[in-house]
Amino acid sequence: MADLLAGPAAEPLTRAEAKAYLRIDGEAEDALLDALIPAARRLVEVETGRALIDQTWRFSRDAWPLRGIIPAPVSPVREILDATVETLDGSAVPVPAGTLTLVSDRAPALIRVDRAVAPAPARPHGGIVITVKAGYGPDAADVPADLIQAVRLVVAHFYEHRDGPGAATQLPAAALALMAPYRVVRL
Structure with missing residues (x-):
């Protein structure tokens, strides 16, 4: 969602x-x-x-996908603005830079995940939160x-x-x- x-x-x-x-x-x-x-x-x-027109959307995931590809729920995605995972104490930790790569020339837009460096969320439901800018432009x-x-x-x-x-x-x-x-x- x-x-x-x-x-x-x-x-x-x-x-x-x-x-x-x-x-x-x-x-x-x-x-x-x-x-x-x-x-x-x-x-x-x-x-x-x-x-x-450009809009800011946020969506969550329970876990990183096994194949390392997340289809964005909205297109076209122009930029990944933020990504966090929730820790055991409930705080949000930023996903390291370079972990997510946008493949925006497709519809739906795809986000590639480098699973080797992607931190695992502690929360079982919605522990990964990604914020994107979607739209053709401003x-x-x-x-x-x-x-x-x-x-x-x-x-x-x-x-x-x-x-x-x-x-x-x-x-x-x-x-x-x-x-x-x-x-x-x-x-």
Whole structure:
């Protein structure tokens, strides 16, 4: 399980861009758009298994994997920020530098573990904690254009179907098609 520690500093779509796309004039719908944009981003992130704008995530493991490979629960991972193991007295001890190596050119991102130097956790459940920065970058310009367009389409869909739950739950085929190549498949 992964926990979001810090969400993105910006959204992949600004309110002004959403208003232009939806052809909205005036400020009456600003609060609604401010709610729809992050909801659309999160939906695209859930559907693809990818963080769009840089975010900080933490996940735990019970033990180091025998094969020395940890699939990250979120992609793309840009950096391993921190890794600790819990000792018998309950304190967190940093994992030595160089123990974990990021293989980020894959989805899901993989973290290689040098088991020869990786300290064993004393806690049987969740004794290994790894914190990563995930996302394409700090700005919308770093996100693939297809995923930005998927966010636009989902915002438009939410905006058009805000009154009833039926059609709102079925995403537009165009948005699904744009997201399909980016889906992270986990086995």
